[in-house]
Amino acid sequence: ELKVEQNPLFLSMQEGKNYTIYCNYSTTSDRLYWYRQDPGKSLESLFVLLSNGAVKQEGRLMASLDTKARLSTLHITAAVHDLSATYFCAVEILSGTYKYIFGTGTRLKVLA
């Protein structure tokens, strides 16, 4: 059974600091996705990682994928309050057809 685990589950950090969120998954996959969810809202796509070694950056966020280690990281540089949200990783696996499984999410709070 595929498991997608994120850590930490909760993260409170000061503005200006750096931190990394980790996403581990338990089966082979070359495709991993990161999403952001603001309170009471839907999910929006942040990054699409489609191969081993893929690295994507947008503003203060950078995501990477190591398919051999079954690990993706979301690195936050010099956090600002606007980054406060819940971040989800999702893994796509082939099980008959492609299936999209989400991690438990990391709730990030950036303190001014």
Next chain:
Amino acid sequence: NAGVTQTPKFQVLKTGQSMTLQCAQDMNHNSMYWYRQDPGMGLRLIYYSASEGTTDKGEVPNGYNVSRLNKREFSLRLESAAPSQTSVYFCASIHPGQQEAFFGQGTRLTVV
């Protein structure tokens, strides 16, 4: 361009009542998904449809049925609602190339 539209946004049901959650997308995507989101548990896959006319069970299908009416629409039915089905439900459609997910705004369902 509406993207993914879910109805209703909010619903309160009594135990044992039935209802159908509607989802429609206008992006010509083949794959559509239904998830439920509960605090601390991320998004769990209920059912998905890889293409018109096909549906498959996800992680938590019990108590639900789905219909892929056509390429645009994918509905989720609760035949006899239970309090354990109180949750926020999200519909998503998947871009066929990058496999990026686009989400509806969610349905907040309370079963009393």
